[in-house]
Amino acid sequence: MVKVLINGYGSIGKRVADAVSKQKDMEVLGVTKTKPDFEARLAVEKGYKLYCAIPDKERLKAFEDAGIDVEGTILDVIEEADIVVDAAPKKIGKQNLESIYKPHKVKAILQGGEKANDVEDNFNALWSYERCFGKDYVRVVSCNTTGLCRILYAINSVVEINKARIVLVRRAVDPNDDKNGPVNAIKPNPVVVPSHHGPDVVSVIPEFEGKIITSAVIVPTTLMHMHTLMVEVNNNISREKLLEAIKETPRIKLFKAEEGFESTAKIIEYARDIGRLRYDLPELAVWEESVNVLENEIFLMQAVHQESIVIPENIDCIRAMLELESDKFKSIDKTNKALGIE
Amino acid sequence: MVKVLINGYGSIGKRVADAVSKQKDMEVLGVTKTKPDFEARLAVEKGYKLYCAIPDKERLKAFEDAGIDVEGTILDVIEEADIVVDAAPKKIGKQNLESIYKPHKVKAILQGGEKANDVEDNFNALWSYERCFGKDYVRVVSCNTTGLCRILYAINSVVEINKARIVLVRRAVDPNDDKNGPVNAIKPNPVVVPSHHGPDVVSVIPEFEGKIITSAVIVPTTLMHMHTLMVEVNNNISREKLLEAIKETPRIKLFKAEEGFESTAKIIEYARDIGRLRYDLPELAVWEESVNVLENEIFLMQAVHQESIVIPENIDCIRAMLELESDKFKSIDKTNKALGIE
Numbered sequence: 039m040v041k042v043l044i045n046g047y048g049s050i051g052k053r054v055a056d057a058v059s060k061q062k063d064m065e066v067l068g069v070t071k072t073k074p075d076f077e078a079r080l081a082v083e084k085g086y087k088l089y090c091a092i093p094d095k096e097r098l099k100a101f102e103d104a105g106i107d108v109e110g111t112i113l114d115v116i117e118e119a120d121i122v123v124d125a126a127p128k129k130i131g132k133q134n135l136e137s138i139y140k141p142h143k144v145k146a147i148l149q150g151g152e153k154a155n156d157v158e159d160n161f162n163a164l165w166s167y168e169r170c171f172g173k174d175y176v177r178v179v180s181c182n183t184t185g186l187c188r189i190l191y192a193i194n195s196v197v198e199i200n201k202a203r204i205v206l207v208r209r210a211v212d213p214n215d216d217k218n219g220p221v222n223a224i225k226p227n228p229v230v231v232p233s234h235h236g237p238d239v240v241s242v243i244p245e246f247e248g249k250i251i252t253s254a255v256i257v258p259t260t261l262m263h264m265h266t267l268m269v270e271v272n273n274n275i276s277r278e279k280l281l282e283a284i285k286e287t288p289r290i291k292l293f294k295a296e297e298g299f300e301s302t303a304k305i306i307e308y309a310r311d312i313g314r315l316r317y318d319l320p321e322l323a324v325w326e327e328s329v330n331v332l333e334n335e336i337f338l339m340q341a342v343h344q345e346s347i348v349i350p351e352n353i354d355c356i357r358a359m360l361e362l363e364s365d366k367f368k369s370i371d372k373t374n375k376a377l378g379i380e
Numbered sequence: 381m382v383k384v385l386i387n388g389y390g391s392i393g394k395r396v397a398d399a400v401s402k403q404k405d406m407e408v409l410g411v412t413k414t415k416p417d418f419e420a421r422l423a424v425e426k427g428y429k430l431y432c433a434i435p436d437k438e439r440l441k442a443f444e445d446a447g448i449d450v451e452g453t454i455l456d457v458i459e460e461a462d463i464v465v466d467a468a469p470k471k472i473g474k475q476n477l478e479s480i481y482k483p484h485k486v487k488a489i490l491q492g493g494e495k496a497n498d499v500e501d502n503f504n505a506l507w508s509y510e511r512c513f514g515k516d517y518v519r520v521v522s523c524n525t526t527g528l529c530r531i532l533y534a535i536n537s538v539v540e541i542n543k544a545r546i547v548l549v550r551r552a553v554d555p556n557d558d559k560n561g562p563v564n565a566i567k568p569n570p571v572v573v574p575s576h577h578g579p580d581v582v583s584v585i586p587e588f589e590g591k592i593i594t595s596a597v598i599v600p601t602t603l604m605h606m607h608t609l610m611v612e613v614n615n616n617i618s619r620e621k622l623l624e625a626i627k628e629t630p631r632i633k634l635f636k637a638e639e640g641f642e643s644t645a646k647i648i649e650y651a652r653d654i655g656r657l658r659y660d661l662p663e664l665a666v667w668e669e670s671v672n673v674l675e676n677e678i679f680l681m682q683a684v685h686q687e688s689i690v691i692p693e694n695i696d697c698i699r700a701m702l703e704l705e706s707d708k709f710k711s712i713d714k715t716n717k718a719l720g721i722e
Contacts (some may be wrong), residue, residue, distance in 0.1 A: 266597070
């Protein structure tokens with residue numbers, strides 16, 4: 039059992055902790071928090087050993103004052119870890135890498151908020167498992183990039199991609215955010231076209247350099263991101279064969295509008311109805327009716343549950359970096375079975 | 381002075397009435413309402429002659445009971461009209477055409493909610509003014525189609541379009557709608573790709589048949605629609621020349637994110653600040669920073685104020701159908717000057 043420290047028990051960190059604890063080949067060494075809020079209390083109640091993320095006596099005392107059991111600071115546990123999953127806010131991951139992980143010689147996974155060049159490589163289970171095998175510092179790419187990597191894998195498995203044009207319609211904030219917006223606006227973000235999402239996909243799939251153009255807007259919703267894909271291909275492909283490839287790709291799930299899945303709200307209602315913890319849907323959701331092939335171009339629309347899509351990727355990334363499993367599909371299968379996903 | 385009857389004093393109708401009354405060559409004969417609500421009362425207070433849209437005694441009595449002055453029903457005034465602008469809800473326009481306008485031999489303009497084939501032709505001031513000259517039954521295309529026609533005119537004025545791919549991010553409801561949604565969801569609408577918006581553009585610009593592919597989603601906002609355009613072209617074009625063409629096209633306004641126009645909310649705030657009635661922005665809003673040319677492809681993002689973009693088009697359509705002005709640019713100029721738009 040390899041020991042995994044989760045640095046930052048927030049949206050991603052708490053989900054990674056729960057996912058790690060469900061695997062047979064890894065365990066949660068501990069989790070960290072910067073402040074003694076309800077998430078810190080729940081971590082302790084769940085049985086996770088809690089550490090203060092900031093090595094500072096005042097910070098530590100705040101936990102004790104709040105009556106939350108804390109084992110010490112991150113520096114008291116870091117060297118026991120086989121690997122750290124960093125789930126700190128954007129840009130803090132890079133700081134932690136330089137100030138904590140590298141000096142203490144511990145392997146680390148950063149999240150998609152950090153930059154591609156801050157690490158040795160960029161991870162998606164389908165595309166770069168082998169490349170990241172045994173590496174020390176790797177980034178699991180963002181939710182949007184993960185969703186795009188999965189669908190491009192499915193398409194690429196049956197046809198050669200010439201040029202992919204993608205428009206991202208991003209959720210404004212996560213459901214627990216009671217501070218930011220927009221509440222009533224559509225926001226080009228970035229306002230320049232193309233956006234950075236194309237290059238982020240290329241950090242995982244270098245052969246798509248120059249072949250992927252993205253633009254993005256932000257809209258007032260919390261549930262999921264949405265993508266519209268228009269993919270020019272070099273060979274003939276039937277809609278049926280494409281649907282088959284999508285079905286066969288792990289972690290993609292087809293939803294039919296005809297069955298009532300008319301929006302992201304209905305897809306999330308499904309995740310709630312089947313009893314998914316926190317209504318998580320780590321599978322990429324593709325609308326079956328939207329899948330279309332016109333001449334040499336593929337069209338489809340998909341939705342990404344931003345809080346959970348990267349969770350199984352973090353688990354596979356741990357296995358690759360610690361060389362626990364050399365076959366990516368075996369790792370994907372282990373992760374999926376343990377998490378009850380498809 | 382030609383006499384214009386506005387059938388349906390709702391979102392579009394009340395704006396058309398105000399726009400007609402500002403022109404020198406036309407006047408408002410009357411407006412209609414199906415029920416005696418605050419809009420009906422405001423119509424009378426503004427000095428418009430009000431008629432009951434439904435020729436029925438009970439309906440008429442409801443206005444009298446509510447203490448709102450009503451001149452009679454639409455059938456008491458229809459034959460005095462030189463033209464009717466139908467601004468009834470979707471599908472009612474077609475019914476009115478068959479049951480009222482044709483039997484009473486009065487020219488009529490329908491709105492974008494009706495079908496392209498219900499009428500003789502489809503109107504955009506830049507593209508089909510000459511075609512609609514003197515015709516009897518014409519449709520002014522929808523807000524989204526109007527916005528697309530304008531930008532495609534600008535692009536087409538300097539470069540040959542090979543294929544336009546457009547993703548529409550549509551506002552959920554108008555600001556006065558306290559009934560419908562979605563409040564928190566992204567909804568593919570339609571869930572099939574391509575959407576009907578491409579063919580609707582083709583109803584105005586037949587030469588774009590097979591050259592325009594659209595898809596659309598609905599998002600929780602009330603202010604404006606947004607479009608992302610990716611347009612493959614056959615000739616070389618510089619960004620500067622393209623921007624020049626956009627600036628020279630009537631009813632398009634460039635907004636810089638750098639100046640604070642970071643979202644549709646900021647664009648509408650501008651319309652409020654400059655004192656536009658109802659914060660209307662009949663000009664198509666294009667984000668200057670989004671305009672880009674990469675190899676043979678043009679990219680840009682634009683926003684459409686759904687309540688007002690078609691208003692000047694209705695005015696020009698009246699002039700074309702009644703043969704008041706043979707030069708489209710002269711009509712556009714008259715309309716714009718009277719409305720104080722660019």
